[in-house]
Amino acid sequence: MQCVRTSIITALILIETTFAATIHVPADHATIQDAVDVAATGDEIIVAPGVYTGIGNEVVNMLGKAITLRSSDGAASTVIDGQGNRRGVTFSGGETSNTLVFGFTITNGRAPSVNDEGGGIYSGPSSSPTIRQCYVTENLAWAGPGMMIRGAATIINCDVIDNHSYNDTSTLSMGGGICCMGHATITGCRIRDNGGYWGGGICLHNSNAEIDQCIFSGNTAVQGGGVYVRNLSPNFESCTFEGNNAEWGGAMAMYLNTGSSIMNCTMDGNVASGGGGGFFAYQHGPIVLDNCTISNNVAAGGGGLSILVSATGMNIINCRITSNSSGGLQSDMGLITLSDSLVCGNDTYQLQGPWDDGGGNEILQDCPIGACCDGLNCTLVTEAECDAVLGGQWLGDGSSCEDCLSIDEGACCLADGLRGAGCVITDQWDCLNNVGGEWMGYGTDCTACIPPPQQGACCMPSGCSMIWEDECLALGGQWLGEGVNCTNCPDTGACCLCDGCLLTWIDDCADAGGDWLAGAECSNCPPPVEVGVCCLASGCIANASEIDCSDNLGDWLGSNSSCGDCPQPCFGDLNGNWVVDVDDLMILIGAYGPCP
Known part of the structure; x- marks a missing residue:
């Protein structure tokens, strides 16, 4: 290693380089907040298993810093505990997506006062942190007991469970699990057993949130057991709503929204004592339900859906509205277009009120029943019920279990499970006894063998963890690939x-x-090597060693000084003696001419 010296003949340019540090809690600092206080941009704080508390209004305030705060052993063993006296984690300093909190249980949080928001987590209007694999439970506030998001947070693979307001039946209570008034992205989360007046699971108020692959179950509310939406246009993709309960909108309620899409979602077994066991909308903007299943929901009216006083049109495309109690679809002044959908088997009525036929619909009193073939098993059920059976194949209306015998082959997935390889088409006995693979069901093909992403080694200077690629990259690590273990890290x-x-x-x-x-x-x-301020006649170098400074004819002031401590520059002094005289002129004349 050579420490390069600065020459006065070269331009005086200060280049300050900083390196990310790894800070361990409690080894380096006793509390998480102490570690955050000293952390700089790019630093990583690794927290050992334990229960961590704090003082003041929150256990942890991220202070607007672009740092990573993660547990070493995951949320199950690393707890941020508000002790019923303070919030868990606060983001209020303009944090960006480079501020990451990863792998904590956040519990017993309470908003600093009854007028404050966010018992477990609060993210302010100017903040957009990333929150991953956290378990947020048993927190308390009027708005967002679990999380209050006013900015653009990204929330991935979190469990938000059993969070409640001071009184879930009060109109002051919003979003038991999460209250979002910003543009949040929520992916792969499980939102269960939370409570609030407006949205037991999530309240989206003036929010354009994107909700993807989330499961809402067991949440309770007056409006919107799983989700309540008011204003703007949040979207939902591949979400499941089951066992939620409300007065209006067991799974979801929308009011005055300006347009939303709900795609590939399932609403099953939700209850509303008023209207819309599955879905309820009132004075709504344009809504699209595409490829959704709305089944087995219960309500006083509109067991599947209740759409009242539409402001603009609603399109229901390629959906299955089946086996709901007290009606399938209820419309009162609703501007609804139904296309390519199946409505059947609903108690009392299939469709009630005005609607437009977009074509391709089947409106039946009884749902078609057919054989659902699942290996050596067979049941006579509806198509929707068969879809819920792993490996099940529905043979169509009127088919019998004898028809299953005509299908004798299916996909047998091998250990590597690659698309187009690692798979053979054979019968069940051969797959299990000769090939040693995983049988995917009669009539299936090899696309059924596509595996989910696998964990692999994430190498970091501080150590290695077996996690998924996107999580590794978010931590700034080097991911070695699926199935590769930590022994392969450099x-x-x-x-x-x-x-x-x-x-x-x-x-x-x-x-x-x-x-x-x-x-x-x-x-x-x-x-x-100690560095400090070097005062030169022509300026100042902020980080120079004493030897470098002397070689450049400067005065070295040491490490506890700043360039403001230097005298005013003596411009024109080319030989560094703090005097502009003929000697400096001769140096200039000697250098006169084109530069090499």
Whole structure:
């Protein structure tokens, strides 16, 4: 390693380089907040298993810093506990998506006062943090007991369970699990057993949130057991609503929204004591329900859907509205177009009130019943019921279990499970006994063998974790691929620099201009060279060693000084003696002419 000296003949340019640090709690700092207080941009705070509390209004305030805060062993063993006296985590300093909180249980949080929001987590209007794999439970506030999101947070693979307001039947109560008044993205979350007046699971008020692959179950509310939407245009994709309860809209209620799409969603077994066991909308804007299943819901009216006083049109496309109690679809002044959909088997009525026929619909008193073939098993059920059976294949209306015998082959997935490979088409006995694969059902093909993403080694200078690729990249790690274990991570070591040390890999150390000591700690590096302010006649160098400063004819003030401590520059002094005289002129004349 060579510490490069600065020459006065070159331009005086200050380049300040900082390296991300890894801070351990409680090894380096006793509390999480202490670690956040000292962290700088890009730093990673790794928290060991334990229960962590705090003082003041919250256990942790991220202070607007672009840092990663993660547990070493996951949410089950690492708890942020508000003790019923303070909020769990606050983002209110303009955090961006580079502020990441990963892998904590956040519990017993309480909003700082009854007028405040967010018992477990609060994210302010200017903040857009990333929250991953957190378990948010048993928190308390009027708005957003679990989470209050006013900005553009990204929430991924979190469990939001059993959060409640001070009084879930009060109109002050909003979003038991999550209250969102910004543009949140919520993906792969389980939102269960929460309560609030407006939205037991989630309240979306003036929000353009994107909700994808989430499960809402067991939530209770007066309006919108699973979700309540008011104003703007949030969208839902591939979500499941089951066992939620409300007065209006067991699964979902919408009011005055300006347009939403609900695609590939299932609303099953939800209850409303008023209208809309599955879905309720009042004075709504344009809504599209596409490829949704709305079945087995219960209400006083409109067991499947209740649409009242439409402001603009609603399109229901390729949906199945089946087996709901007290009616399938209820419309009162509703501007509804129904296309390519099946409405059948609903108690009392299939459709009530005005609607437009977009074509391709089947409106039947009784749902078609046919054989559902599942390996050696067979049941006579509806198509929707067969779809819920893993590996089941519905043979159509009027088919019998004897028809299952005509299907003797299906997909047998091998261990590697690759698309177009790792799969054979054979019968069940051969798959299980000779091939040793996983049988996907009669009549299935090899596309059924496409596996979900697998975990792999995420290498970081501080260690290695087996996680998914997107999570690894969010942590700034090096992901080695699906199924690759941590023994394949490159060696880390001490990278000795002129002004300090960091633990990293050999290539990163070379890029930083350091000397890399394989497997060593920073204590093995030589002491860093002290740098400080060097006052020159023509300016100031903020970080120079004493030797460098002397070689450049400067005055070195040491590390506890700033450029403001230097005298005013003496421009024109080319030889650094703080006097502009004939000697400086001769230097200039000697250099006169075209530059090389």
